[in-house]
Amino acid sequence: MRSSRPGLSIHLVVPALFAAFVFQAGTGFASADPNPQLAAFAGDWRLVDLEVGRASRMTAIDRAIGGLSWVVRKMAAPVLRRTTKPPPRMQFIWDGQRLEQRVVRPEGRDEARPIELDTEIVEGKDSRGEPMTASWQWTGSGLKLSWAQNQAYGHNLYRVDPDSETLVVQHTIQVTGISDVEPIVYESRFGRGHLPSVSAGLDSVD
Numbered sequence: 001m002r003s004s005r006p007g008l009s010i011h012l013v014v015p016a017l018f019a020a021f022v023f024q025a026g027t028g029f030a031s032a033d034p035n036p037q038l039a040a041f042a043g044d045w046r047l048v049d050l051e052v053g054r055a056s057r058m059t060a061i062d063r064a065i066g067g068l069s070w071v072v073r074k075m076a077a078p079v080l081r082r083t084t085k086p087p088p089r090m091q092f093i094w095d096g097q098r099l100e101q102r103v104v105r106p107e108g109r110d111e112a113r114p115i116e117l118d119t120e121i122v123e124g125k126d127s128r129g130e131p132m133t134a135s136w137q138w139t140g141s142g143l144k145l146s147w148a149q150n151q152a153y154g155h156n157l158y159r160v161d162p163d164s165e166t167l168v169v170q171h172t173i174q175v176t177g178i179s180d181v182e183p184i185v186y187e188s189r190f191g192r193g194h195l196p197s198v199s200a201g202l203d204s205v206d
Contacts, residue, residue: 035117035138038099040160041092045167045190053188057084060186067180076178084173086188115143151177154184165192 047053061080065073091102101113116122121135134147142159154173161168167190175181 037138038115038143039094039096040162041099041143041158041167042094043092043167044193045090045092046193047086047088047188048166048191049189053086053186057081057186057188060184064175064182064184065178067182068178072178076175076181080175080184084171084184084186086169090190151175166190167192 058081061077061084065076065080068076087103089103093100093102099115101115102110103113115136117136117138119135121133123131123133130149132147132149134145137144137146139157142157144155144157146155147153152173152175154171157170157172159168159170160166169188169190171184171186171188173184175184
């Protein structure tokens with residue numbers, strides 16, 4: 001239920017944008033006609049341009065909640081800043097037919113997200129146990145993850161800049177748990193490293 005009451009904003013649940021999506025069934029994606037462009041995402045990606053990315057994210061949040069009352073902004077801003085923070089590292093693993101995204105958390109808890117293109121929306125839970133729906137599509141601009149939860153929905157658009165060997169993630173979030181919040185749109189960037197091997201990457205993370 002949408003509301004701008006300050007008391008509700010402290011309970012706002014916005015999914016961590018890289019949190020693993022736990023599927024009801026299946027552990028990976030195997031396609032009879034795999035998209036060869038997915039191979040470009042393979043790598044051990046580390047967050048770069050930290051200060052620039054943080055400033056962009058803070059500006060996007062402030063702009064999105066600028067029309068709210070001062071009290072609601074004060075309650076909502078810390079939640080949004082915390083839940084939109086990107087991880088320091090993620091991995092895409094490609095074995096020729098299968099692509100999996102793996103997020104490496106600072107506390108050492110790895111989260112796997114199988115990628116299946118152009119399927120129906122899948123219901124499941126995120127890493128915190130919150131109900132979530134998600135779907136992956138290949139677009140002319142890159143790899144797109146669309147997601148929705150009870151108090152927010154949005155998408156992440158992943159693309160690789162071949163010149164700089166940078167993974168650029170554009171985040172778009174629409175909060176519905178509080179009324180009159182504008183879309184939150186910002187980018188984060190990751191520099192490419194190399195996985196030791198496909199088999200090692202699928203089973204463990206260094």
